[in-house]
Amino acid sequence: MNKQKIKILEEELNIRVEDKIQTKLNLWLELFNEYNSHTNLISKNDMNFIFEKHIFDSLALTKYLDLNKNYTIVDVGTGGGFPSVILAIFFENLKITAVDSIGKKINFIKMVKERLNLQNLEVINDRIENIKPLNTDFIVTRAVGRILKIYDLSAKHLKEGGEFIFYKSSNYQGELDEFRKKHKKEVKIINYMLPTDERHKRCLISVF
Numbered sequence: 001m002n003k004q005k006i007k008i009l010e011e012e013l014n015i016r017v018e019d020k021i022q023t024k025l026n027l028w029l030e031l032f033n034e035y036n037s038h039t040n041l042i043s044k045n046d047m048n049f050i051f052e053k054h055i056f057d058s059l060a061l062t063k064y065l066d067l068n069k070n071y072t073i074v075d076v077g078t079g080g081g082f083p084s085v086i087l088a089i090f091f092e093n094l095k096i097t098a099v100d101s102i103g104k105k106i107n108f109i110k111m112v113k114e115r116l117n118l119q120n121l122e123v124i125n126d127r128i129e130n131i132k133p134l135n136t137d138f139i140v141t142r143a144v145g146r147i148l149k150i151y152d153l154s155a156k157h158l159k160e161g162g163e164f165i166f167y168k169s170s171n172y173q174g175e176l177d178e179f180r181k182k183h184k185k186e187v188k189i190i191n192y193m194l195p196t197d198e199r200h201k202r203c204l205i206s207v208f
Contacts, residue, residue, distance in 0.1 A: 085112055163207065
């Protein structure tokens with residue numbers, strides 16, 4: 001990761017990129033590129049914007065949470081490891097559980113966990129509804145499905161007082177209206193933009 005991208009993380013997300021983080025991130029990127037060349041984790045086009053659309057976006061959680069605290073986080077439908085692996089690399093204090101039902105993606109996460117020695121990352125290959133309650137502080141999910149469906153399948157894993165945080169693009173209102181018809185929950189919305197030329201609009205939707 002070059003100096004310009006490090007500067008973006010420092011200025012926009014207030015994240016200090018230490019040498020050991022950069023070393024792990026560079027190794028992760030090598031592994032990701034190689035695996036993605038034969039097993040689809042993200043689209044070939046998105047590989048050109050992996051920092052802007054995936055690394056930065058995963059770390060945008062810092063716009064809402066102080067990730068230097070010792071939180072437990074469950075990532076539902078982690079896919080290629082966004083945000084689970086990226087958060088685990090940058091914040092060793094977090095205890096993160098990455099969940100996905102697709103074996104080829106989980107196999108990649110397991111390899112990354114071993115090669116990068118990510119002791120703060122647990123990996124589960126199963127559907128979230130089949131897993132016994134994990135009693136976590138936060139559930140996060142990114143690019144998985146509609147808010148209502150994912151919430152209903154996953155909310156049992158939250159401890160009392162926990163929060164569910166959805167990464168969403170700007171066209172979330174219909175999903176949120178659908179959710180509010182069934183659940184009378186407090187909602188916070190944190191808006192941000194990706195560091196792309198088009199400045200894509202994104203948001204975190206916290207439900208608690």
